[in-house]
Amino acid sequence: MESLSKRTGGARPPDATLEVHLGYWLRLVSNEVSGAFARALHARQVSVAEWVALNQMSSSEAATPAKLAAAMGMTRGAISKVLDKLERKRLIARTTSPRDSRVQLLSLTAHARRTLPGLTEIADSNDRHFFSALAPGEQASLQRLLRRLAEAHGMTRIPVD
């Protein structure tokens, strides 16, 4: 750094402003990977937010709009629209809770349970496509580093966009 500054008369390399940031490379790769995934999902008429919601509902006992909103870091209003779309596609059902009739209980339809494995396979194959460029040990390193960052900063919300 010091020597570079001296060599170039104190001026920065003019085109190095963006690429020096780790955040730049993270965003570059993440956008490509997620973008390809979103396009593959889109071919099945499913958005990433819808896919995440379906997954949440399949892995948690009692899903409600409010719980989904908290888990996905979206407002209840936004979740309501996502659920409207899923309901129109006959992938979820809403039923009023018998315990508290303000609460809507969300459940996957049989159609959704048949559809979900195919969507998971899209995610699997998208992962394989991009990360097979790394050796297995490198993939493990990458995951370890990312998980460490997530833990260090308390990242808990499921990323949707």
Add this chain to the structure above:
Amino acid sequence: MESLSKRTGGARPPDATLEVHLGYWLRLVSNEVSGAFARALHARQVSVAEWVALNQMSSSEAATPAKLAAAMGMTRGAISKVLDKLERKRLIARTTSPRDSRVQLLSLTAHARRTLPGLTEIADSNDRHFFSALAPGEQASLQRLLRRLAEAHGMTRIPVD
């Protein structure tokens, strides 16, 4: 994989669908890092697309809307709107090329040259904030892995969203 299936009787752990994907962790961390950066830029009334455009213009000799569109992976129409906003903020100027009057030459204003270092400092400090959770060697590893993925898949567009 095989042994896991046998051990669990062929059933998958029901809540492992999302977190097993490297793409999931990549998106989780990237969204947090980029989101924090976008919010910090927003406090200076600048969007990420605007910041990228300013950087491109500061590091390339002859910037034009078409070149920016290609570099940033956006349509010319979308770039035109970004440039409108930058012009309204007096950060760029558009002048007609003397060689080809269809072409608009883009340049930074003096105000932009005074503003840009502050924005770069936001990017620097955002990087420091998030990645200081990793040791220097780990940060280097992460960058190396990400760059490898970018190269392996020919990722060249500057990520904007």
Add this chain to the structure above:
DNA sequence: TATTGTTATACTCTATAACTATA
């Protein structure tokens, strides 16, 4: 009064396609 879910509204971002003016 507080909470759940929905709806009304608005805003940001971007794409598509039509358009103007040059070449």
Add this chain to the structure above:
DNA sequence: TATAGTTATAGAGTATAACAATA
């Protein structure tokens, strides 16, 4: 005809705030 840039229009996605029903 082809190209550079702009503009008109539309769509996706999400937030804010007002609302109805229930606790």
